[in-house]
Amino acid sequence: MKKVIKAIVCATVTLSFVGLCSVPSSWAVTDQEFQALQKQVQQQNQLLQQLLKQNQQDQYEIQRLKQQQGQTDQKAEQAAQTAQAAQAEASSKVQPVAAALNAPMENHNFMLAGDAEVQYTDQGGGSKARGSYGLADFAPIFLYRANDKVLFEAGFDTTLSNSSFDTSNDTNPGAVVSTSGGNQGYSTTFNLSFAQIDYLFNDYATFVAGDMLLPLGTYSERGAGWLNKLADDPLARSLLPGSGVGVQVRGSKAIGDNGSMLTYAVYTVNGGHAIDNTSFATIKDSSGNIVQNFDPTGNVNNLNRQPSEGGRIGWFYPWKPHYDVEVGLSGQTGEWNTAGNVWQAGVIDAAIHLSPYFETKGEYIYTRQQTIDLGTISPKGWWVQSGFKMSYFDWDVPFIPNTELVFRYDTVDNAIGNLTNTAKVERRFEPGLVYYITNTLWLKGSYEKTFNSDGVPSDNEWLLELSYGF
């Protein structure tokens, strides 16, 4: 503004000076011309005075605005200090809570995994069903990752099975027959295998709650279904519950720098229970047959006095990829009836891999059950299974490189078989093979030969299964 005014003043003075100097060439100025010129100079002086006055007013206005801005800034600073003090006071009064587990929507994920099987069986001897498609199974696993710490997972098992086919060794617990084929000789079951919430508390501990697969050995968690290279479960797994309703803490800690680790899991679940709420080892069913009174699948409901406890501790040591050993010790203890009698189980599991081509794994299972009629009985059993992939030989022939040879020996002593008119001890040999159509589509075949005690005839059976994991 000042510059403008100065320019105007300078221009005016210059013009005036030029005007004064602009005398006619004749150097003759009349009075009339002088007066006009004088009047013009006076007008310009007046204009100059007005501009100077306006300038002073502008300066005053600028000063006033600056002062007002300073006051506003001071008020804003005071308000910020007041808000900060109020926030600090509120924080000191409110209980600290964990941060909300929010994540961007694009990080959420829902997906489907699982497996499906179709099984064909051919039973020898005097079996009622010689050859039949004994089972069709669809077992999806629903996974929903709510955020980086919370995972919901639920596994279902929908099975259409031929009732004439002996499924007594099926360790899929809790199956409820939803529809029946009646005299058609088949049944359809819909089984909730597990439904649990996993909360990753930190790097070393995960809280699990719900209907959980139990870490009694490793078979239920890591060996059943599609992962099993033979079409049926080991006999001794029928002594143990596969899942249970309760809570669990589990985790692991890496040891050293070669990938080895120490793993642990502790849990409490509704324990197994007596079918009729008594403490007898056996009872008569509706058909008058003597059957075992203990229901290991009772981990789901609780008909005894209080929940059971269990856990597993394991050690895994790899010395290079595909060469490793793992051993584990697990167990569960708890009452199984309202009389306070105890059911306990202990499991030793082991697995070894010697190259990508060979593996052996197995479990030893020991249980103790207090009864009032038989005292303490001890059902027990064990199994060992080996696999050898033919791709080891690198033969350039069709089919062979995609084949794995499998063999399992398993045995069970149910301790009361002689009372239930069945074999007390069963021993089974099962050679088989897996043909890998793809890495997820397998064709399994095996032959079972079972030797029974107590004069019960031996069984033999062919099993063929198409299995797909997704």
Place this chain on the structure above:
Amino acid sequence: MKETKYALGRLCFALALSIGVVLSCGSGGVVWAQAQKEKPVKVLTGEELYAINCSRCHTERYPTERTSAQWKTILMHMRVRANLPADQAKKILKYMQENN
């Protein structure tokens, strides 16, 4: 006798729980960390950890079979199911995501 056996079972449970708490609190890690200081550390890659852990229970699953987001869910599931250490699970996840 019955009570004694039952108490023994509960004692074992408490012992296992204590081990879990110790591991969770990381005090055991101090001992292991001190042991590791005495020798040079070779860091396993995600590919090596994948080969070590995943084929123990099932056939190889190729990284291209799933999206990155799906692998994140799968590895979270497998970390719980197979009790994988957190650091190993993260490295395997990174390997699967970088190669899908």
